[in-house]
Structure formats: C-alpha cells, structure tokens
Amino acid sequence: MAAPDSYADSPFTDAIDTVALPKGFSVPEMTLFEVTTDLCDHVSQYKQKMMVTIATGVSKEACMCKGFGSTLSGAALQWFVSLPNKSISPFVDLVNAFNQQFASSRRILKQPSDLHRIVQEIGESIKDYVTIFNRKKVAIRGCDTSTAINAFRQGLDKDSDLYKKLTMHPCERFEEVQQRATAALRLEEDIFCPEKER
Template sequence: MALVKISRKFTFPNMKLYNGTTNPDDHIASYKQRMFAIVIPRDLYEACMCKSFGSSLMRSMLQWYTNLPNNSITSFAQLTNTFVEQFTSRKKLEMLFGDLYQIRQHHNELLREYVGHFSHEKVSIPYCNQETVIDAFKKGLLPDGELYKELINFNYTTMEDILAGTWIEIRWEEDEVHRNKLNTVNDRHHCRGDRCHDT
C-alpha cells in the first residue's frame, strides 16, 4: 500500500514517547486510543495510522521507524507486529546481557571456576555483543587480581585474546595452589619428624 503524505501534524501531549523501556504492546494500545480521538477519513485511516506512528517514538526507536524500507509496510497491523517483534526481542536480549553483569568472581574462588561459570551463561545468550561480553567479563573479576589489572592495562578487543591470557593466569594460579599444598604437606611431615625426634 502506498502511504499518502499526511499534511497534518499530530501531537500527543498526554502520551509518553516510546523510549524502549516499556512494553511495546502497551505503547501501541496507548497510541491507538489517542488516534481514535482524531477524525480520520476511512480511506486514509491506514495511511494516517502508519505515518503518524513515528511521532510517538523517540531516539533509536524513531530511527528504526525512519529506516524502514520504502513499501515494506502494507498495513498498520503489519507495522505494529514488526514493531513488537523488534523491540520485544531486543528487550529480552538486553535483559540477558544484563545477566552477564551479575556474574562476579568471589574471594577465594579460583579463576577457572569463574571462567567456567561466565562461559556457561554466555553460551545461553544468542547473538552476544562482543563489547558487552568483554566489559561484563572484566567487571566480574576481582579488582585486586592480576588478570583484572592486565586487562585494564591492555586493550583487548576480542574474547579469544582475553581467554588466551586468562588460561595463562589460570595455569599460574593452579601451579601456585599446588605448590602451597605441597609445602603444607612437607611442613606437616617436618613437624611430625621433629616431635618424633624430640621424644
């Protein structure tokens, strides 16, 4: 359907412009309610509903509307279905990305355990944004840890580079844990030997 040019400027003084933080279905319902208050000729109804929809959006949502390909929308129902699909799925992804920021390395938690937990959560998120993953991984590390300091000092741009450095740190950490255990065992044997010698 070729949409006619609408000369009248629609404004919605009582309507909050959609900014992506609320339910897109609720926004559509609110938009329809306000449009019903305007007398629109039957033959121009679809065109008016579609053309004026952009005036109820803001920021990246308005940009999405503006970037819709010419002649890609044939009805208001199609427009709203596309809108809901776009912003409901995006909202879910934002929530999933937010889950990565909840993962924190605890004190006395080995780096291998943190990486395992983080990787397990990451693979459950489709279409992971590389910058978000890297940022969440860094912020989850103990701030006084050696790996955190290294990642802050060097600007790694891929998760592969970060994990390569991380596995070096994991091997060093596990070697240190192993050495400490051996030292503890040797100290116990030494103490037992001293007591046996004293008696």
C-alpha cells in the first residue's frame, strides 16, 4: 500500500504513470465525489467531460486515470491516495476498484416494472404526466417498448381521451405514443389556456 507521504509512489502501473500529460491539460470542473454522491453518476459525468477534453493523439487511458483523483473529496480522496502502489493499469480497473469500495453509494437502479407505478394523479395535466413518465423512463436501462407503452397507457386517467385512443388503437412504437400525447397536450392547452383575443 502506498504511504500517504510518499510522492514517488503511484497507484498506476508504469504504462500509465510514465505517460506525460499534454501541456496545459486540466480536468474539467465538476462536482467532487463524496461518499453520499451516486458513484455511477459521478463516473458517467467524468467520462463525458473527459471525452470532450482529451485531444486526439493523446493517451486517453493515462488522462482518464491520472485525472480521476482530482474529482474526489474526503474519504474518497483518502481511498484513492491509499491505493496500492502500481496496482492500477487501465481506467476500467480504477472504476471497478472505485465501484467496489463505494458500492453503498450506488443508487438502486429502477426496473422496467417500476414504470407501472407512475400514474396520472387527479387533476394532473397530460403535460405533467408525460414529463414525469419520460424522465423516469430514461433512467431505466433496457426498458423494452412494449413495457413502456403499456405502463404509459395504464398510468393515464381512464376517463381521458388519450387513454381511450391508446386502448382502441394500440401503438407499436413509443414514439407513436409520444406523438399522440403531444397532440392531446396541444388540445389540453387550447382548452385550458386559450390565447387572449387581440
């Protein structure tokens, strides 16, 4: 294990450690990871920011590895500096070690079946329902079209015209559901928010 006061020690193998970073390279600003932060969000955000920062021809692996520590704070930073000397080579090893250490900080992933819990509340507009449904659907990995369509329809107010149309004329693609919802939303806005006469 690396001694915290040893400047010569590095958690990275020589293949990473000996690569010089480009002059002027800096890690993009982002919220520092603390134990209470969702680790998957942190890693995803880091990857996205670095993807647009690292120039062509530069060792992406070295930049990804060497920059990661500067996005950590508190106990997470202490964990990073205490990684065993020369123990990390590709970035994926660093992410795996990070995930293992801070597994309790991982947000529980939603399942496609969770979409069936989203229902249009009494008095809730189609716009609000669609916004909430879409936000939650995007957060679910691997959600199949059939499940999304059925959950959307079943969550609607059973007396609404949109529910009736989706039941009588089922859609095969979720994009079709969104198109019908957009049409219903326009109608709803025309009825409840008519333009003022000029």
